[in-house]
Amino acid sequence: MPRVICLILGGGRGTRLYPLTKSRSKPAVPIGGKYRLIDIPISNCINSGLNQIFVLTQFNSVSLHRHISNTYKFDPFSGGYVEILAAQQTMQHESWYQGTADAVRRNIPYFTESRYDLVLILSGDQLYRMDFQDMIRTHLENKAEATIAALPVAEEEAKACGIMRIDTTGRVIDFEEKPKTPEKLARVYTSPEWMEKMGIVAGNRPYLASMGIYLFNRATLVQMLASGTATDFGKELFPQAIEGHRVQTHLFDSYWEDIGTIGAFHKANIDLTRENPPFDFTFGDHPIFTRPRYLPCSRLSGVTVNDSLISDGCVIGRGSVIENSVIGVRAQIGENTTIRNTYIMGADLYEQERHLQENLRSTRPRVGIGSDCIIENAIIDKNARIGNGVRIRNEAGVTEFDDAPHYVIRDKVVVIPKYTILPDRSVI
Template sequence: MKILALVLAGGNGTRLHPLTADHAKPALPFAAGYRIIDFVLGNLVNSGIPSIYVLAQYKPRSLIEHIRTAWVPRSRGREPAISVVLPGTCGGSTPFRGTADAVYQNLHLIKRHKPDLVAVFAADHVYRMDVRQMARFHLDRGAEVTIAGARVPIAQGSAFGVMAVNAAGELHEFLEKPERPVPTPDDADRTYASMGNYLFNPRVLVELLEECTRNGGTDFGHHIMPILPRRHRVFAYDFARNTVPGAQPYEERGYWRDIGTIDAYKAAQRDVLGPLPCFSLVNPKWPIRSDAYLVRRPNAPTAPKMEALMKAEPT
């Protein structure tokens, strides 16, 4: 099964100002040399996904430099598995107007790679996830679209896109930041929050984005997800069922945090501290790269220059 990954890293992180005055939100330092984007990239790389494109826009220089030093060296002279794509790389000069528009402007990557599935993942969350398990769930149910969902207290649901599902996980309704979140089928105190991680059958994704663009839509959460239940076979993947090797008994099962505000950013930093953290940054069986990687391995191969990463992708 061939999966193409598109990582959404173009937002300006207005709720994290002034921290994002000089950095894109995914490039913000997190803890112990890690940056926020390292978690999604670590998950994709550890899941064996060969082609990963980071769609960047707002203040991208520090993000590009970080990927150049911490991630590209893993290719060891081969074609980089991770590429940064900026607006205009397919010949135009239009900025990305939203998450859906960013993927729409890069549909040529689907044509080039001809994947079995397209993973569209957010770049600003802290978690560990084996994407292959989500892909198996998608295939086993004959889904056209699968949305990863984290169980959060229902009182917090208004901060997220929320999914109403049946007992089998099939999506009945998607509500973007609702006043009254819908509980999960088996727990009235919890709701399924969209993690901003989606798996699409390629044909369905292309059709949705083309229609969305014709109608003036630009965003997955606002313009694509709400219409899916009426038209496609869509499932919510319960992130609580996902497991990765090396997790410690004292860690919070299904740990996932959306780093959307300064308070959330600080709280997640506290979660990784102490001898028994609820989310450990150290897991040799599911490693994450960071700025500290080359310090620990001083003989690591030299990375290509930043200009190579910023060079437009051929169409």
């Protein structure tokens, strides 16, 4: 078997996920109540038998570093590791990474000092489950120099993706970044009949979109990075690879979500609460790993819960109703509170008794959600203090709003940032 090194890109500023990325990088954003986005690619690597992993970080990376160091510990005999490669000034480079390809280029010494055959490059902010051994097999059987994972998509989705055209062997022969005109779409059209011959039932999805998952021969990747100035994989390096190298597609047709916007992030979490969710964290053979916190069981007193996920260490008061929602670790929710279509991220710590007494004297709400609240279609970030009788509903159906000091609205979703304090009877 070839030796494979995995590089996970820690993401840029994450402006489209703001304010969730105000104090953390995209891969560190909590998802599914108790996980972080970075847990997805790392778990996929481990479940695929790949345990030598570098995570390349730059922006707001402290919480990401802390999570990785507290979670991924390998025994000394396996040779496995998850190691951080943080952006740094060197004698050759004094600036920040200029893009995904530039980040990998600057870290070439770390994956060439040992004898690796293949380099697997992954994003740190996607939700999917994949056995990378299948992709490695596709790469080797076709004697490819580079292989890219591809997903069939419909026309509207194609306009926002990098789209490939392939020949009868699955080799990539053309690529168009975000084709919006009929002429460009026609150039990268793949007939559903042809996809069916390759084992994909495409239906009304006649375009093959890049998933941003790349597998390179190490020598090919080093040569391309060293001889060029490309700063981004999707926009520059991958199109260049098509011209002079054998680039193969690895077709994938299961759930995959790029967590790029607040709307997509909110939907991905609420979808987890369905009876048959499109992505299921409870998947025995290929689990998603995360930090073990050793929290107590959640305590629910006379609570009505429908189609929801309740994480560890929560306390939910009598008479409350939780519907189609995800409740994160250590969440404290008062009595007679209704929460619908909402992701409550919970808290980092339990408040000590002396802090609770200070809250009573200062009339500051405790960490969590107060009593008699109604919260719908929202995201409440960690350690927020929501007082009693608060209403968060966006009844006016506002799509975007940035001017309030304590909240923002993105894609009609109300987002309460981390550490926010909302006084009693606030209305949003």
